[in-house]
Amino acid sequence: MTETGIDAHLQLRRQDFCLDARLQLPATGVSVLFGRSGCGKTTLLRALAGLEHAEGFLRFRGQRWQDDAYFRPTHLRPLGYVFQEASLFPHLDVRANLNFGYQRIAPGQRRIGFDEAIGLLGLETLLERHADRLSGGQRQRVAIARALLSSPELLLMDEPLASLDQHSKAEILPYLERLRDELGMPLVYVTHAPDEVTRLADHLVLLDNGRVSASGPLNLLLTDPNLPLAHLDEAAAVIDARVTSHDPHYRLSSLGVPGGSLTVALSALAPGTPTRVRILARDVSIALDMPQHSSILNSLPARIVDLHHDRDPARVLVRLDLGGAHILSHITRRSADQLGLVADQLVNAQIKSVALTS
Amino acid sequence: MSAEDLGAIWLTLKLATLVTLLLLLLGTPLAWWLARTRSPWKTPIAALVAMPLVLPPTVMGFYLLLLLGPQGPLGQLTQALGLGLLPFSFAGLVLASMLYSLPFVVQPLQNAFAAIGPRPLEVAATLRASPWDSFRHVVLPLARPGFISASVLGFAHTVGEFGVVLMIGGNIPDKTRVVAVQIYDHVEAMQYANAHVLAGCLLLFSFVVLLVLNRQQRKIVHD
Numbered sequence: 001m002t003e004t005g006i007d008a009h010l011q012l013r014r015q016d017f018c019l020d021a022r023l024q025l026p027a028t029g030v031s032v033l034f035g036r037s038g039c040g041k042t043t044l045l046r047a048l049a050g051l052e053h054a055e056g057f058l059r060f061r062g063q064r065w066q067d068d069a070y071f072r073p074t075h076l077r078p079l080g081y082v083f084q085e086a087s088l089f090p091h092l093d094v095r096a097n098l099n100f101g102y103q104r105i106a107p108g109q110r111r112i113g114f115d116e117a118i119g120l121l122g123l124e125t126l127l128e129r130h131a132d133r134l135s136g137g138q139r140q141r142v143a144i145a146r147a148l149l150s151s152p153e154l155l156l157m158d159e160p161l162a163s164l165d166q167h168s169k170a171e172i173l174p175y176l177e178r179l180r181d182e183l184g185m186p187l188v189y190v191t192h193a194p195d196e197v198t199r200l201a202d203h204l205v206l207l208d209n210g211r212v213s214a215s216g217p218l219n220l221l222l223t224d225p226n227l228p229l230a231h232l233d234e235a236a237a238v239i240d241a242r243v244t245s246h247d248p249h250y251r252l253s254s255l256g257v258p259g260g261s262l263t264v265a266l267s268a269l270a271p272g273t274p275t276r277v278r279i280l281a282r283d284v285s286i287a288l289d290m291p292q293h294s295s296i297l298n299s300l301p302a303r304i305v306d307l308h309h310d311r312d313p314a315r316v317l318v319r320l321d322l323g324g325a326h327i328l329s330h331i332t333r334r335s336a337d338q339l340g341l342v343a344d345q346l347v348n349a350q351i352k353s354v355a356l357t358s
Numbered sequence: 359m360s361a362e363d364l365g366a367i368w369l370t371l372k373l374a375t376l377v378t379l380l381l382l383l384l385g386t387p388l389a390w391w392l393a394r395t396r397s398p399w400k401t402p403i404a405a406l407v408a409m410p411l412v413l414p415p416t417v418m419g420f421y422l423l424l425l426l427g428p429q430g431p432l433g434q435l436t437q438a439l440g441l442g443l444l445p446f447s448f449a450g451l452v453l454a455s456m457l458y459s460l461p462f463v464v465q466p467l468q469n470a471f472a473a474i475g476p477r478p479l480e481v482a483a484t485l486r487a488s489p490w491d492s493f494r495h496v497v498l499p500l501a502r503p504g505f506i507s508a509s510v511l512g513f514a515h516t517v518g519e520f521g522v523v524l525m526i527g528g529n530i531p532d533k534t535r536v537v538a539v540q541i542y543d544h545v546e547a548m549q550y551a552n553a554h555v556l557a558g559c560l561l562l563f564s565f566v567v568l569l570v571l572n573r574q575q576r577k578i579v580h581d
Contacts, residue, residue: 051480074483075491081484087477091499100495101485150485 003027005061005154005186010047010054019043019054019210027061029202030180030187032218040210041190042084045158048188049081050074060154080147082157086139088131094142095127101150111151112183120182121145121175137168141175148183155179155187161196176200181274198238198278199357223326225308225317230328235281235317237327238357243269252297255354259323260300264354276357281328283352286318288339290348298351302327306343307336320349327351359555365532366540367559373448373536374516377455381463381512382505384456389467390497394476408465410458419525422454426526444526451527451534455516463512470504471497506574514567518560 005027012019019040025031033041047054050065051074057067065072080101088097102114118124121141126134134142140160147155160176161169173196180187180200189200197204197218204221206214206229214227222229223237241255241262251266255277262277269275291299305319305326316336318329327349341347392404410418425432426444433443444450474497482492498505520538527534529543537556544553 049484051483074480075486075488079484081481083477083481085477087481089478089481089496089500091496100482100487104486104491146485 006048006058006188008048008058009056010044010058011056012043012047012052012054017043017210019047021207021210021212023205023212024215025188025205026186026203028184028186030189030200031203031205032197032201033188033190033205033207034197035192035207037192039207041192041207042158044207045156045188045190049079049156050077078151078153080150080152080155082140082143082147082155082160084159084162086136086143088139088142090131093128093130094123094134097131097142098146098149101146105151109151112148114149117145117148120148120178135168136164137171140164140168140172144175144179153185155185157187157189159190159192161193162191173199194234198236198276219325223319223328225306225319230281230317231311233282235328235330236278237281237325238276238278239322239325239327241275241277243267243271243273243275245271257322258325259302262300262351262354263297264356267356278355278357279327279351280353281317281330284320284327284329285350285352286329286331286335286339286341287348287350291350294350296350296352298354300349300351302347302349304341304343304345304347307341320347322349360552362531363540363552363556366535366537366556369532370517370536373451373455374513376452377459377516378463378509378512380452381456381459382509385460385463385467385508389464390471392464393468393471408461411461415458415519415521416525418458419454419522422457422522422526426450446528446530446534448533451523454522454526455519458519458522459512459515462515463508466504466507466511467501470501474500503574503577507571510567510571514564517563
């Protein structure tokens with residue numbers, strides 16, 4: 001792990017629930033707290049913000065936020081928080097909502113300008129509107145801009161898309177990706193939606209029953225054979241990619257990925273744009289040599305990291321290394337035996353389908 | 359209208375204004391505490407605040423008279439402090455009216471605070487507003503209808519009281535003789551015409567109060 005952003009051990013006891021989370025998150029990028037509802041994600045996020053008074057300690061970039069002897073109240077923690085419901089102040093219009101946090105930051109300490117924030121979230125035409133004259137997606141964009149305008153050093157988001165319809169979600173996700181790519185501040189993001197994880201997460205924290213069951217870089221966690229994620233029928237790896245070129249004639253685009261290049265359906269992204277691809281384990285098969293005559297477009301040299309038993313006794317889970325990034329392959333146990341697959345073997349990963357996440 | 363009638367009206371307005379202002383000052387933190395606390399004391403304190411709603415005013419006046427009288431513990435305290443005795447004085451009337459009108463100020467405020475809920479305060483805290491800043495710039499504007507109801511009800515109720523006034527204030531012109539007592543005096547003295555004028559004023563006043571409250575509530579529904 002690079003520089004530590006959050007270093008915490010937070011405990012909270014409720015009648016029906018007990019949080020006991022040891023948490024270490026990097027100082028940059030998006031850390032997603034993931035788990036089913038009721039696992040303590042929101043409580044943990046609220047405890048990070050100081051909205052819940054948990055026991056234990058919390059340090060952010062070395063600053064003491066709380067320990068046994070000290071509790072820094074929420075308004076003195078340099079954070080931004082986006083709630084599941086936008087929670088705009090009903091007595092203020094959009095501009096005044098945005099100004100609420102902005103005006104409480106001394107001009108010399110502001111890290112983002114008013115116009116920059118409204119541009120980033122596309123709010124130019126909404127400033128004079130009243131909060132109840134906005135759609136759900138617009139309200140949430142205002143709430144995000146309002147949080148940014150308090151110049152946080154840490155941005156916390158609690159399922160900001162959960163109460164929105166599909167259309168509004170699709171409207172907001174690109175803004176969140178822009179935030180991740182353009183602002184240098186760490187973001188802790190709570191969700192139970194797998195597609196938000198694959199699109200946004202750099203670092204993944206799995207929560208189960210109030211405890212951290214796993215924590216690490218997204219690619220490593222999704223492909224960890226010791227975690228249940230790798231054994232789902234929908235098990236998938238997410239790897240970073242960059243658009244390299246387009247082929248309008250065949251309506252295809254090329255992406256550079258660790259260990260080679262992939263061909264995907266024509267993308268609207270300009271060459272050079274960073275993106276991510278999602279590769280399902282069941283779409284990856286393994287060949288011992290480079291096939292000469294095949295309709296499969298994507299075939300990459302790979303090294304077998306290891307083979308694991310799967311929940312399905314007919315299947316094995318193969319972890320493959322593509323130039324440093326891991327992908328998974330679900331193949332039958334018979335194929336694995338017939339090909340004589342072993343760890344460290346060099347093979348070809350044949351990928352039937354690759355999806356860009358954005 | 360006689361000079362005595364005008365004196366009674368002036369005294370009543372002075373009393374009601376002072377009582378309302380003092381109750382807003384003291385009732386706001388009390389209502390805030392009642393709306394937010396999870397303390398086991400909440401229920402008994404809320405019951406004490408609501409007591410004047412059900413207690414006959416004369417009963418309250420009687421106990422206050424005993425407490426504040428020369429033999430009562432509070433009476434001995436006020437004497438020891440050099441304040442003299444409160445019964446049959448304007449100050450005593452203010453104190454008694456405050457207790458009597460307390461629920462009419464605290465309950466609308468408490469309901470308004472409770473309706474705001476914890477979320478706007480949490481949002482304000484994450485936007486760097488200190489608790490006092492949040493109270494001033496979030497709670498007060500959001501609770502404005504509650505403050506208007508509390509002021510109107512507290513004022514109107516103080517204007518209309520009779521039992522407590524008679525017990526604790528008596529009937530001293532320009533000191534404790536309020537409109538309600540003045541009307542009673544007129545009726546006792548068979549001066550029905552004078553009673554009519556004052557009673558008519560109070561009738562009109564009550565109507566206007568209800569009109570204001572009603573409009574206020576309609577406005578809230580519209581917003």
